[in-house]
Amino acid sequence: MGWLDLAEASDVSLGHVSNVRSALRDREWAKVDDEGLHLTAPDALLDAWRDSYEPVRGKRSFWYSILHGRQWEETLRAALDRPHTAGHAMLGGLSAAQWLAPYLRGNMTTLYADPAVMPELIEALKLKPSKSGANVEVIEPDDPAILKERVEIPGAPPVSSPVLTYLDLSRLDDRGREAAEHLREQLLKWH
Template identity: 45%
Template sequence: MKDFEKSSKEALCDLLRKVPIIEIKSLEAAPQTKYWAPDFIVEIATSGKSRSLVCEVKASGQPRFVNAAILQLRDYVTAWDIDVTAIVIAPYLSPAARQACREKGVGYLDLEGNAWISFDGVFIDRQVADKPPAEHRELKSLFKPKSAQILRAMLREPAHAWRVIELSEVASASLGQVSNVRTALLDREWGQVTSNGFFLCDPQALLDAWVEAYEPPSGERKKFYTTLHGSALENAARSVIGEQSCGRTLFSSFSAAQWLAPYARVGTHYFYADSEGLDKLIEALQLVPAAKGENVVITVPRDEGLLLDTVEAAPGVLCTSPVQTYLDLTVAGERAKEAAEYLRQEKLTWPR
């Protein structure tokens, strides 16, 4: 932490030196108080007027830690009689963390280049578009198959307060995995703890982040052609999907959306299936492999959780859940994105 604090001081001073009217007078440790003190203070002058920049350094820039720092800084600076500006510094500050700082009038700086500091005649506003690699890895880890099973369970009932053991059983995940997901959601302030358990307090933000990090499920993607169409194809598919005693099959992507929130029909039908379900679909739909011109696409996913996260849209009609259908549509091309947004409006709206 001391090395990062040193880097933070250097980064802030480098930023300030780029503003011609700012003169750095001193950089020193903050005077101790009975309860809490920030990490350091930079004394500056602008056009002969003194100001103190009170800085708190955080090893994590997730909203949970940044909001705590904001409260501590605001309490600390109220005791000062001179002009003071509070600043939060972190390796990387998420857009939500940056917004929280702005709303509370607290400056920020991260080592990726994002900065916002405003006082008197000084206004610094720098935004970097890309997330650092570590942030991408952390988000992708949150949405890996085992974690995704937990998130899908929670998104079915965002307001439900979960105990760790209960969520572990429902999502078929280990207690350790549930605890890791719980911590990640708390750090980003997408989750909240009450006396009754843990629940999603911002499912919309969670879903937004998932979409940004989402990649199509890994597995075999097989293309076929069938001469069946209309009700004949639908009835044949429903006969297979409704019989789950041997093999699992379900409507996915556009085909699932057509049952959940009809928007636009396409000429291709989409399914998820296991190996036995694949064979049953091939037989019932009279499928022949197609290198091009396919009108049936069946994915055999490696993640078996996708075949369990289902909804019955009508008798004998199993579809991927609204969340999974929405995610799949967002990576299926421009036309699919319109269907995805319609599905989200119809099935995935929760109060913020």
């Protein structure tokens, strides 16, 4: 993949691609040869990313839904796969990890969603605003590009990528960090 292809795929400027490439090489996390850029230390890169990661910025709101169990899962899957919401909403954090590498069950469903699809999600998921007793957290990211990190798993609602999910879990309490390491062991191996 060339520089232009990488810039287009990641939706950033050529200058930013060049800066990242230089930083990766300077830290000896990557090398460049005739075939392009290759990560040489992906675990060191992921460790540094985890250590400096800040949760996705955006509007956070808390909701309560009377739906639960299988009915909740089926409704959630259907709501996130509707033509209008597809690509504009996904599970994140522990909710995504449940489908990627189950380890820890949370009491709160975490959703990343574009503000444009919120009315449809509120109706489909029967969400009511909640100041206490919430069971759904919705994050409307300041940078909608985060929603491009959506991963499709057969039989599951769309979820955030393993890397984004790992980073989100790593910011939680001790049990969340254990879930992050479990996910990393299961899905983020490069050897």
